[in-house]
Amino acid sequence: MTTELTATDAASALIPGPATPYQGDIARYWNAEARPVNLRLGDVDGLYHHHYGIGAVDHASLGGPEDSEYEKKLVAELHRLESAQAEVLLDHLGPITAEDTLVDAGCGRGGSSVMAHQRFGCKVEGVTLSTTQADFGNNRARELGIDGHVRAQVCNMLDTPFEKGSVAASWNNESSMYVDLDDLMAEHSRFLKVGGRYVTITGCWNPKYGQPSKWVSQINAHFECNIHSRREYLKAMADNRLVPQAVIDLTPDTLPYWELRATSSLVTGIEEAFIESYKDGSFQYVLIAADRV
Ligand SMILES: C[S@@+](CC[C@H](N)C(=O)[O-])C[C@H]1O[C@@H](n2cnc3c(N)ncnc32)[C@H](O)[C@@H]1O
Ligand SMILES: CC(C)=CCC/C(C)=C/COP(=O)(O)OP(=O)(O)O
Numbered sequence: 001m002t003t004e005l006t007a008t009d010a011a012s013a014l015i016p017g018p019a020t021p022y023q024g025d026i027a028r029y030w031n032a033e034a035r036p037v038n039l040r041l042g043d044v045d046g047l048y049h050h051h052y053g054i055g056a057v058d059h060a061s062l063g064g065p066e067d068s069e070y071e072k073k074l075v076a077e078l079h080r081l082e083s084a085q086a087e088v089l090l091d092h093l094g095p096i097t098a099e100d101t102l103v104d105a106g107c108g109r110g111g112s113s114v115m116a117h118q119r120f121g122c123k124v125e126g127v128t129l130s131t132t133q134a135d136f137g138n139n140r141a142r143e144l145g146i147d148g149h150v151r152a153q154v155c156n157m158l159d160t161p162f163e164k165g166s167v168a169a170s171w172n173n174e175s176s177m178y179v180d181l182d183d184l185m186a187e188h189s190r191f192l193k194v195g196g197r198y199v200t201i202t203g204c205w206n207p208k209y210g211q212p213s214k215w216v217s218q219i220n221a222h223f224e225c226n227i228h229s230r231r232e233y234l235k236a237m238a239d240n241r242l243v244p245q246a247v248i249d250l251t252p253d254t255l256p257y258w259e260l261r262a263t264s265s266l267v268t269g270i271e272e273a274f275i276e277s278y279k280d281g282s283f284q285y286v287l288i289a290a291d292r293v
């Protein structure tokens with residue numbers, strides 16, 4: 001057996017392997033992911049998201065299914081609602097200047113990172129477990145001519161290379177259900193400046209319901225993730241010097257997105273679980289913004 005490295009082996013040797021077998025599964029999941037509900041929406045304007053939408057559906061501009069352009073309009077409308085979600089997350093980052101660095105933890109294909117740079121002119125460092133996603137995001141940044149400001153790295157968000165106290169604001173946009181929350185908040189707290197801001201938009205199970213409902217279990221199985229409760233978020237923040245400034249229940253705002261998506265040809269089969277769990281109160285879509293104190 002030869003011990004010489006090929007060029008590919010040498011390149012991948014620069015990227016540390018997954019920290020756990022679970023992270024290896026998640027990296028493989030996102031490396032293989034190419035659902036039309038994500039790619040066709042991203043193709044609308046080149047912002048590729050892996051999160052869901054908020055806001056009212058603009059039924060007047062959509063028209064009806066008899067319109068030959070209806071499917072195209074529906075795709076554009078779902079995409080508009082997903083970008084609106086990212087705008088609301090960015091609204092909560094506080095005053096950001098062009099000199100600041102932000103961290104997009106679990107950045108996917110980088111849509112939120114690009115939007116943050118376009119809004120603030122700042123640097124954005126994305127991390128994802130998936131080489132496919134990081135390559136995709138870096139290619140998009142190059143095409144947009146913003147690769148000097150927006151970068152994705154293959155990296156575990158629980159163990160990042162960012163210096164202690166070097167980051168003005170950071171976020172998890174639908175990516176915190178893949179990690180232990182105490183470890184996650186400890187890492188954000190480490191690299192955030194005192195006075196910096198952390199924001200998450202996430203789906204969480206509702207402690208008022210009692211335990212995760214069958215719908216929540218179905219969503220976990222579908223995405224190989226582990227949805228936390230709202231209580232766990234607040235506890236992990238409190239234990240890591242992150243003091244909530246806003247806790248916003250976005251559940252009523254995300255239902256129109258799901259109801260529209262459920263009528264489209266891009267359904268993936270998970271729509272019923274989201275709609276039913278939001279309606280029975282077992283699951284909530286929330287934004288939490290916290291100050292690093
Ligand atoms: C549902 S996608 C969200 C992507 C992105 N935030 C967005 O809004 O489009 C979840 C992301 O979390 C990332 N992720 C999961 N566990 C991670 C970890 N331990 N370290 C870094 N990224 C992780 C995945 O690689 C994937 O990019
Ligand atoms: C709110 C919760 C629980 C989110 C779980 C994380 C997740 C998979 C988000 C959306 O990704 P996606 O955009 O790739 O999913 P889809 O293909 O369903 O649009």
Ligand SMILES: [Mg+2]
Pocket residue numbers: 037038049050051052
């Ligand atoms: Mg999607």
